[in-house]
Amino acid sequence: MIEFSADEKLLLVVRRHWYAYARHVSIFAALLIAPSAALLFASVRFPFLLPATPLAEALGKFFLALYLLTLVTVIFVVWLTHYLTAWIITNRRVIAIRQRGLFHREVSEMAMERIENVTAETPGFIATVLDFGNVKIETAGESGFTIATVAGCDRARDIILKCSQGNLPAAEPASKKN
Amino acid sequence: MFPALALFFIAVAAADIFISACAVRIVRKYALPGWTAARLVVPAFILASLALFAFAGYFLFEIRSLAGAPGGMITDIFLR
Numbered sequence: 001m002i003e004f005s006a007d008e009k010l011l012l013v014v015r016r017h018w019y020a021y022a023r024h025v026s027i028f029a030a031l032l033i034a035p036s037a038a039l040l041f042a043s044v045r046f047p048f049l050l051p052a053t054p055l056a057e058a059l060g061k062f063f064l065a066l067y068l069l070t071l072v073t074v075i076f077v078v079w080l081t082h083y084l085t086a087w088i089i090t091n092r093r094v095i096a097i098r099q100r101g102l103f104h105r106e107v108s109e110m111a112m113e114r115i116e117n118v119t120a121e122t123p124g125f126i127a128t129v130l131d132f133g134n135v136k137i138e139t140a141g142e143s144g145f146t147i148a149t150v151a152g153c154d155r156a157r158d159i160i161l162k163c164s165q166g167n168l169p170a171a172e173p174a175s176k177k178n
Numbered sequence: 179m180f181p182a183l184a185l186f187f188i189a190v191a192a193a194d195i196f197i198s199a200c201a202v203r204i205v206r207k208y209a210l211p212g213w214t215a216a217r218l219v220v221p222a223f224i225l226a227s228l229a230l231f232a233f234a235g236y237f238l239f240e241i242r243s244l245a246g247a248p249g250g251m252i253t254d255i256f257l258r
Contacts, residue, residue: 001208013210058237062183065234066190069227073194076223079199083215084208097208104199104206177226 002088002095002107011163013154014087020060020149021082027095028075035064077102087147089156091163096145114139115164120157135160180242185239191231198227 004010014125039041039060042049050056084099091112093152115137122133137160138144200221209216 002210004239010212014214019220055241058240058244062187062234062241064238065230065237068185069194069230069234070190072223072230073198073201076219079219080201080205082215083219084205088210099208102197115244 002097004090007092009091010088011091012089012156012159014089014150014152015136016082016085016149017130017151019126019132024078028071028078030156031071032068035067045058050088087150087156089159089163094160095106096147107143109141110137110144111165112160114142115144115160116140118157118160118164120153122153179245180238183238183241187234187252191234194227198223 017136039050039122067172081099081101084105086097088095088097093109093111094115095107095109100106117136119136119138120133121136122128127133127170132149134149135150135153135156136144147153147156196227205216205220
């Protein structure tokens, strides 16, 4: 759990753009549809492969329920890793949280006064159309960090730059906190 | 057939419950108070898991009752 001091204002929570999840979503959609599609295909093209006894039907439904149970859990764990991966920008620091798996979490932070340069990069056509990009934060003498594939990278850069220069923007409305 | 399927069911359910409980605990522990999506997704996930768990259990006991009926042996599926 991230603790905020009394004089610390939450300005923005940045998450990865949905495009970064598109590959996972398409894989899970295919895995959800696959059993039904395979059964439909087999019933049309190879009906002799599908035994029509009540026991076979019950067996099929039993394994289908277990398959879906496992799939739902895997989808939830993948969602969790995406959901808990975030960059929290306050008036005093930038906190980078990376949930790499169910039991692997990294939290790092950078004080605003140490930030020297912030770069927003929009790499390519898709990123330009869908409005996402990478934000690179650099500090003096130390390696900074990169916030990759974030939605609204220009806005995040502006807020971090203003804060690092001592120009505090207004706090984010609650609807932006997700 | 039923004991083997029951053992398989118990093993899958135990692993699933362990991972689900860890995942729900991690979401509740690390989500910030303003992050509302977790409040919707976690109950939906629990409900979906319970429903699928109940379905699997129901079909397991259906298999048990059908396996005792004439033509209900596992080999009969392939001897039509």
